[in-house]
Amino acid sequence: AGGHNGMKHIIAQLGTQEFPRVKFGVGEKPAGWDLANYVLGRFQEEEMKIVGPRIGDAVKAVESIITVGIDKAMNNYNLKVRR
Secondary structure: OOOOHHHHHHHHHHOOOOOOOOOOOOOOOOOOOOHHHHHHOOOOHHHHHHHHHHHHHHHHHHHHHHHHOHHHHHHHHOOOOOO
16 A cells, blocks of 8 residues: 555455556655655646656556556656656
């Protein structure tokens, strides 16, 4: 669950941790920030220019998991995007 309460709840409801997940990285939290405030906060306007297209990629990745399977989808979408 990685400390994520929502994921802990899903694991408890399913009774297993064995299910595919799509993770969306938001980078390192800035020094002095509370982790929860950082990951649950809103993106700044300049950040949305980067994040917006990546959300579309995440949707395509989920569709790919469903249509071609998780292994092929991971090969196509597990890429680090550099800013």
